[in-house]
Amino acid sequence: MALIDRSEFIRQNARHRRFGCHQTDIPGAATAVRSRRNPMHASLTIGLRCILASLISLLGFACLGAGEVRAAGEIRQPIAVQFSSDRPIDASVAPFVLASVAGFFSAEGLAVTSNVASGSKDAIARIAAGDSDFALVDINELIRFRDKSGVPPVKAVFVLFNQSPYAIVARKSRGIHALSDIQGKTLGVAEGDLSIRLWPALARQNGIKIASVKQNTISAAVREPILSAGQVDAVTGFSYLSAVNLRDRGIPANDLAVLRYADYGCEAYGFAVIVNPSFAATKPEAVKGFLRAVIAGTHLAIKDPGRAVDEVVKRMDDGSRDLELERLRTLIRDNIVTGEVQRNGLGGIDPARFDRSIDQIAEDFKFQKRPFAADIFDDSFLPPRDGRLIN
Numbered sequence: 001m002a003l004i005d006r007s008e009f010i011r012q013n014a015r016h017r018r019f020g021c022h023q024t025d026i027p028g029a030a031t032a033v034r035s036r037r038n039p040m041h042a043s044l045t046i047g048l049r050c051i052l053a054s055l056i057s058l059l060g061f062a063c064l065g066a067g068e069v070r071a072a073g074e075i076r077q078p079i080a081v082q083f084s085s086d087r088p089i090d091a092s093v094a095p096f097v098l099a100s101v102a103g104f105f106s107a108e109g110l111a112v113t114s115n116v117a118s119g120s121k122d123a124i125a126r127i128a129a130g131d132s133d134f135a136l137v138d139i140n141e142l143i144r145f146r147d148k149s150g151v152p153p154v155k156a157v158f159v160l161f162n163q164s165p166y167a168i169v170a171r172k173s174r175g176i177h178a179l180s181d182i183q184g185k186t187l188g189v190a191e192g193d194l195s196i197r198l199w200p201a202l203a204r205q206n207g208i209k210i211a212s213v214k215q216n217t218i219s220a221a222v223r224e225p226i227l228s229a230g231q232v233d234a235v236t237g238f239s240y241l242s243a244v245n246l247r248d249r250g251i252p253a254n255d256l257a258v259l260r261y262a263d264y265g266c267e268a269y270g271f272a273v274i275v276n277p278s279f280a281a282t283k284p285e286a287v288k289g290f291l292r293a294v295i296a297g298t299h300l301a302i303k304d305p306g307r308a309v310d311e312v313v314k315r316m317d318d319g320s321r322d323l324e325l326e327r328l329r330t331l332i333r334d335n336i337v338t339g340e341v342q343r344n345g346l347g348g349i350d351p352a353r354f355d356r357s358i359d360q361i362a363e364d365f366k367f368q369k370r371p372f373a374a375d376i377f378d379d380s381f382l383p384p385r386d387g388r389l390i391n
Contacts, residue, residue: 078111079286084135086123088116089315091328092240092271093136094308095160099297101311108289119192121145124274128152133279134290136160138194139272140361143376147367152277155378158291158347160298161270161335166195166261169242170234171227171251179259183212188232190220195236198266201360205265224249234259240330248323260334267357269349270335272377280381287381295346295388302332302390337390345388349377 085093096114099105105112117123120137124145127135139156146154168187170176176185179202189196196215203210218226218235224245227235234257235242243258261268273294280287301308305328312328313319340350354373362370382388 076109078106078109079283081105081110081112081134081286081290082132083112083114084117084123084126084132085114086117086120086135086137086271089312090241090319091309091312091324092331094301094305094312094328095294095297096136097297097311097315098300098308099293102297102300104293104296105290108286108293110286110289110293112290120194124154127154127274127276130276130278133276135274136271137274138164139269139376140164140197140357141194142272142274143358143361143371144365146371146376147365147369149368154274154277155280156272156274156376157280157287157378157381158273158294159269159349159377160272160294160347161331162338162341163260163262163335164195164198164266164268164270165238165240165331165335166198166236166266166268166270167239167243168195168234168236168259168261169227169239169246170257170259171230172255172257174230174233176234176257176259178257179206179264180208182234182259183208185233186214186216188218188223188226188235189215190218190223190235190237192220193236195238195261197364198261198268198360199236199364201363202261202264202266204363227251239334240327244323244327244330247326248320262334267353267360269354269357275381280378284381288383291347291381292383292387295383298336298346299391301328302337305329305332342390345385346390347382347388348379348385349373 083096085096089097100112115126115132117126117135120141123132123135123137124142126132128145128151139159142154142156145151168179168182170182170185174185175181200210202208203213216232218232223235223237224242226232227242228246228249228251239258239260243256246256247253273291275287305325309321309325309328312324313321316324336346340353344350351373354377358371358373
């Protein structure tokens with residue numbers, strides 16, 4: 001608090017005495033002054049009152065200033081956030097890695113730590129239980145999860161893969177160049193593979209008899225080696241994983257046929273960010289901030305994939321920069337920067353298309369109660385379209 005100097009106090013008192021702060025207009029006051037002592041006493045009293053008023057005013061300003069300093073000096077504590085990925089780190093999580101290292105999360109007041117789940121089912125379960133706040137999962141697995149009785153209303157709030165990465169990866173040397181060539185062939189299907197769940201809808205849409213394709217169940221760990229060895233004609237999987245991994249195993253790119261479901265009428269979206277319902281309800285601004293940071297990280301990954309891969313490989317065990325760079329470029333081209341995203345921006349959905357994708361899921365999955373797009377996806381946390389457009 002500021003204090004008035006004693007000499008200033010004396011000067012103010014003398015000034016009041018000189019100018020004689022008379023109060024002769026107050027009703028009932030005497031207007032004729034007969035005694036020299038009375039006016040001097042009145043002047044001193046009035047002067048003291050003036051000084052007291054000044055002190056009160058200065059005190060008020062001092063308190064206000066102190067409050068402003070405290071407000072400016074307060075450091076907002078970051079909100080702790082747990083993020084789950086559904087598999088070990090690779091180029092697919094580059095936007096999140098960049099959001100962290102570039103300071104986008106911290107700029108939003110978030111302290112984000114990550115953990116790895118064993119697949120989308122496990123990641124969704126962590127969100128439902130409140131063990132994680134956000135997760136990156138296959139949105140089609142979320143649709144199936146939400147059909148269970150009594151589960152929390154977990155929703156997706158941001159779609160990273162505008163098109164699913166589902167694909168059949170085949171060898172042209174085995175006579176497969178297009179989807180119709182798969183009839184009469186042997187298809188390797190890894191345990192827990194998500195793409196095979198939409199195979200019935202894809203086959204029907206393209207006039208392929210499911211019974212004409214022999215399916216061999218295999219371990220995910222040997223999916224690429226078995227195709228490389230010629231023990232099957234094709235495998236189901238993710239285009240950015242199996243196809244890139246097979247090229248790394250020495251199969252020439254011109255011998256690989258990557259039959260992307262999206263090229264044959266599959267409407268499915270791919271990986272999306274989901275949020276714990278309680279976290280979303282109590283910390284909506286944190287959800288918005290998280291998505292802004294992820295969007296900024298995605299923009300940066302698209303603009304500078306080399307830098308993105310460098311940061312990803314640093315966090316991998318024995319990661320290959322060349323392999324992950326090819327993987328990220330494949331993701332950006334095929335799954336992230338689609339025509340729909342170029343028109344409407346990152347993160348959102350087309351509700352009509354989403355409903356059609358649910359119809360395709362229903363060809364292999366019997367819903368207790370068929371959901372609609374609004375039951376699965378909440379766009380209220382997304383920034384406006386202009387803030388999500390790809391430059």
